[in-house]
Amino acid sequence: MAQEHLVWRKGAQKYEAGTHNLAGLVGLVAALEMILELGIDEITGQLLRLRAVLIPGLLDKGYTVLQAEAPPAAASALLSFYRPGADLVALHNRLLQSGVITSLRTDRAGQNYIRLSPHFYNTEAELRRVLEMM
Secondary structure (H helix, E strand, O other), X not given: OOOOOOOOOOHHHHHOOOOOOHHHHHHHHHHHHHHHHHOHHHHHHHHHHHHHHHHHHHHHOXXXXXXXXXXXXXXXXXXXXXOOOOOHHHHXXXXXXXXXXXXXXXXXXXXXEEEEOOOOOOOHHHHHHHHHHO
8 A cells, every 4th residue: 555645854854865775786686697597487477377376266265356357468476355354454464373474455445455475486385275274
């Protein structure tokens, strides 16, 4: 959820750029090298396979999945979902206690969502385990 209102610092502080994140740049180079080694097409294929595991599983459990019908060219493995009447705060906490990191989101109308963000290093078995916990 984006901030509703931005609050800028007063005076010249609002123009301070800070310092370069050198450690972050080293990590960025390593991450880019790994992505290029694995191949973007391979990573994309894995993400679509993971999406194909999650969406039917979530729908079978009565959840509404945002952008569930997105075409492959516009699809993402990042999935936000909800179910009317479900206590998503409790589900988020239960998953977290089980070692599954999710993001609890709320829209401006007050509707809660859980976002799962699997990546290429996750396995289908891990995602099935998450679905079983739900």
